[in-house]
Amino acid sequence: METFIQSVVSGVLTGSLYAMIGVGLTVVFGVMRIINLAHGDLVMLGMYGAFWGLTLWRLDPFVSILLWVPLLFLGGMLIYRFLLKAIIPGGELNTLLYTAGLSLLIANLALFVWSGDYRTIKLPYALSPMRPFGIAVPVPLALAFGLAILITAGLSLFLARTDLGRAIRATSQNPEAAALMGVNVDRISMVTFGLGSALAGAAGVLLAPSLYLYPTVGEILIVKCFVIVVLGGLGSVVGAISGGVLLGVVESLGAVYVSVAYKDTIGFALFMLVLLFRPSGLFGVGKS
Amino acid sequence: MRRAVPLAAVVLVLVLPWLTASQFTLHLAITVLLWTVLGVAWNLLGGYGGQVSFGHATFFGVGAYTTLILYLKLGLAPWYGMAVGGAVGALVSLPIGLVCFRLRGPYFSLATLAVAEILRLVALNWEGLTNGPVGLLITALPPVRIASRPIDWESKTPFYYMVAGLALAAMLAAYGLARSRLGAYLLAVREDEDTAEAVGIDTVRAKVVTLALSAFLAAVAGGFYGLYFRYVDPDAVFPIALSVEMVFIAVVGGLATVAGPAVGAVFLVTISELFRERFLVGHLIFYGLFMMLAIRYLPEGIWGGVRRLVSGHAPS
Amino acid sequence: MPLLEISGLTKDFGGLRAVSNLSFGVEPGEILGLIGPNGAGKTTVFNLVTGFHRPTAGAIRLAGAGLVGLKPHAVTRRGVARTFQIVKPFPKLSVLENVTLAAFLRHPARRDAEGEARRALEQVGLGAKLAAPAADLTLAEQKRLETARALATRPTLLLLDEPMGGLNPREVEDASALVRRIRDAGVTVVLVEHVMKAIMRLSDRVVVIHHGEKIADGAPDRVVQDPGVIAAYLGKRVA
Secondary structure, eight states: OHHHHHHHHHHHHHHHHHHHHHHHHHHHHHHHOOOOTTHHHHHHHHHHHHHHHHHHHOOOHHHHHHHHHHHHHHHHHHHIIIIITTTGGGOHHHHHHHHHHHHHHHHHHHHHHHOSOOBOOOOGGGSSOBOGGGOOBOHHHHHHHHHHHHHHHHHHHHHHHSHHHHHHHHHHHOHHHHHHTTOOHHHHHHHHHHHHHHHHHHHHHHHGGGSOBOTTHHHHHHHHHHHHHHHHOTTOHHHHHHHHHHHHHHHHHIIIIIOSTTHHHHHHHHHHHHHHHOTTTTTOOSOO | OTTHHHHHHHHHHHHHHHHOOOHHHHHHHHHHHHHHHHHHHHHIIIIISOOOOSOTHHHHHHHHHHHHHHHHHHOOOHHHHHHHHHHHHHHHHHHHHHHHTTSOHHHHHHHHHHHHHHHHHHHHHOHHHHOGGGOEEOOOOOOOEETTEEOOTTSSHHHHHHHHHHHHHHHHHHHHHHHSHHHHHHHHHHHOHHHHHHTTOOHHHHHHHHHHHHHHHHHHHHHHHHHHHOEEOHHHHSOHHHHHHHHHHHHHHOTTOSSHHHHHHHHHHHHHHHHHHHHSSOTTHHHHHHHHHHHHHOTTHHHHHHHHHHTTSOOO | OOSEEEEEEEEEETTEEEEEEEEEEEOTTOEEEEEOSTTSSHHHHHHHHTTSSOOSEEEEEETTEEOTTOOHHHHHHHTEEEOOSSOOOOTTSBHHHHHHHHHTTTOOSHHHHHHHHHHHHHHHTOGGGTTSBGGGSOHHHHHHHHHHHHHTTOOSEEEEESTTTTOOHHHHHHHHHHHHHHHHTTOEEEEEOSOHHHHHHHOSEEEEEETTEEEEEEOHHHHHHOHHHHHHHHOSOOO
16 A cells, blocks of 8 residues: 555656646647647756756756746747747648757757766755655655646646736637737747746756756657647646646556556557547547 | 659669778668668658658567567578568558557657557567567578679678668659559548548558558568668667658658658768767757758758759649 | 438437438439528538438438448449539649549549549530649639549539539539530539529429428429428518
8 A cells, every 4th residue: 555655646746747848738739739849858958957057056956947947938939939930830740840850959959069978966955755654755856846836836827817828828729819809829829839948948957856867858758748748638738737647647556566667658558548539638629 | 854863873872882992881871771761661651641650660670670580580581581571560550550540640640659669668578579678689691692602791782782772672662652543542641631532532541551561661671770780679670769760851852752762861861970970979960950941941852842943843 | 213312311410400301312314403591401411421421310322222331432432422612622733633533433544544534624624724733723613623523433423512602604604504514424413502593594303401401392493482492591571
């Protein structure tokens, strides 16, 4: 029983971070109907940001996040404005291929500049895990979980209560109607892409103390991200959160009860099943 | 002009080993030709048919493993193994196609990616069959005589001609497909599946048959890979990067053209391999960069662009 | 025996009943007009016959053999071809290539298929524009292209969905003449149309649909005087 609870807790903690990555991707899809294959690499940039922040400036990741998030927000907006905007009219497929190219470009530039050596972040307070109720909870992961909740709650409030948030939701439901209501769809798209990138970067910074860092980590992350987002339904924030936590828990339980080796396969098998029987996911809004 | 270019290319390919003594150049040429086969294979379904698969490594890996397993465990010579590998690849593509073709657009692409990842993980874990992460290794190739002279397997030349033959065969297959009824049907499926159905085209059958052909070629290429490098492991033959590179070569070279993937392979593989010689990492930068440039400025690819210029802006 | 026989055909989309217990027949060699106010369910009937939708209930028979459950390409293979209300050519392909695609159904070899395509294009009067990209044609020409594409599958039954929509009076005349030529060449035609003058003059018989139900079935001049039909088009209070 204790193993089960430990497993579920670990799964939820990791899952919350997966969820944040998924929310970033899904929000962008909801508004612009594009699947950003470079999303995983933006997470990677956040991770390396945390690493260099610590290595060069002795900044704890949970502090340097305040720097990287706005930077990635800005970067995302610039990517939209100067790269993606011209491509989107060419259609979904072209945009998908373009972001695939962008992904390879970012990951390989990182490889070239920072080398492929695995890096880790060692935080002095992370050496021994906390043990609430006897369940081992690594400190950085707990902190990350807490921050992820805060950020996600903040995001939900933002989407629900602010004018900009409402404009984003309106555009994702019906861009033409939104435009008729005076929403500047182009500006909203730019802000949304910035937001998605910022979320990705934040997730990266928060994950950095808990994972191995290498430039092509985006590849695995984007695949997991798809599983999440498809599970939850492309375009749905609630879906991405549920999907993220679900995947985290499934992987964790799978590792313990089935086999460590096949834990990733379970996620994929689940993915295929959902794609086949409920392609719009549990809460999806996009067409299947 | 239309006849001269392909003819010149074929001649160049045939005489290359006499023009250079450099093993590096031959290795580069072999790599370019191998990627040509893969690009042509992918292009059948992706370019002509408009079904963008991000999981073609599935068939490459199946071919590679089949060839090596048959050789190491049953002693079947790898050239026969390659053919069997191709058939296995085509067979495997049938259930995969039937499942994945129920999805459209990006969902189809993601499903194919998931399939490739599942196979990679299976290869990684089914140690009894595949030796898991350790992989399979060929130490010696069977002795073969041609005109009573034994082939020197230590030299690159025999492998070069093998893969050149494969590339030529693949391109001939693509050419035949493009001119056939199936080729015309694929273009319709790519444009508008519903209208294609209304016009009497069995769209599912067209996609499944094309995938089988595409899978066959990719699997044979995988078999060659195993034979040439003499070693396969799950991360070498099933990785996402491999599937993605196939897509890039076809798109940058020219979708829905016979020579496009060849041009893409020559261009991308040469640049990135030269870069890799010098800098060791990050060579895929060029793949990313040129894909972005192509989609933005030259969506019909390099070869498509060349053809357009040459024929004076006539629609292709 | 009727060529096409529809009996008790019903189609529900969720809570909406688009077609309700519809029954009528189409005799071989006739031109049948299918009319009714907008939203009456006419295009849905076409979609049901050609296999794009599955009926909730009812039977569809072509020369006695059932069509329900067949996929669209199989229905076309049986001999039923259709055109679409909003024309759907393959825009990047040439006129000839568009029709050759359809001709491949009966002629696996490219040369024969192209020959069939040329024949169909001559029949509709597009013989001079074989190499033009389909997107470059005028609306009237694109409608004729759709018809040629349908004809190239050698149908016994041709379903035309608003072939005259958007055409000027001269073009309507030409289109009517084409429909007659097609029928005279041996193809049975069912025609959905809103251009009343044209459809009344062309049709041997007319079926009127309203809210998915048949409200009249007979010769054009009789149907036009049917009070139920008048009420459907003009509203209940006519006097």
